[in-house]
Amino acid sequence: MGYPRPIEMGLAVEKLGRSSVIYRIGLFQGDPDGEGATASAEGRFVHVYVDNTDPTRPVTEVPDVVRKAVAPLVV
Template identity: 40%
Template sequence: MSSAAKPTPHSRSSYRAFRSIPTRWADNDMYGHVNNVVYYSWFDTAVNALLIERGALDIHQGQTIGFVVETQCNYFAPIAFPQTVEAGIRVAQAGRSSVRYEIALFAQGSDSAAAQGHFVHVYVDRATQRPVPLPEALQRVVDSLKA
């Protein structure tokens, strides 16, 4: 067992960018709240939509794509349909070809995260699938999101 401190929910002020994501009826499970696997989908949606909107990721024609190599989530409070989720995004670490994005999910209007976690993306050449340095446009977005 790890000696690490028990995770505690972050506040909105800890994050650099936000995206609203409406829950769907199908997101709820038989227990009446959003199923845990949906949270990872929201992480992916929040990060990739931001990168696409800011011109740092072209999912159809871009030479560089991101592979998820690590992911983790801590849950603090349930979310259920028809709530809207507000995903906070920040960058905790960036290397030559990898980025650790941290995401917190807030119930609309709440200051305390209902869940929070991270994705580590390694950016690779689409054709060779070998790591490549972060493209300039991606580096700019990453720098703007650093915690």
């Protein structure tokens, strides 16, 4: 990847579970002449939902509003 060429980020959901979401991300930088982009970096992370109001921080279900927002991103 090189400056000052633009960088694009892609985000997808690998898994939408009961209490967690696994996200995949990629960084892309296309050819300076407009050719297709090639992934320069890839990664993933897991977001586990917990009840932050309880001192024991029990695992909770993914909120419905989040589930509806990320469901279209599942690959």
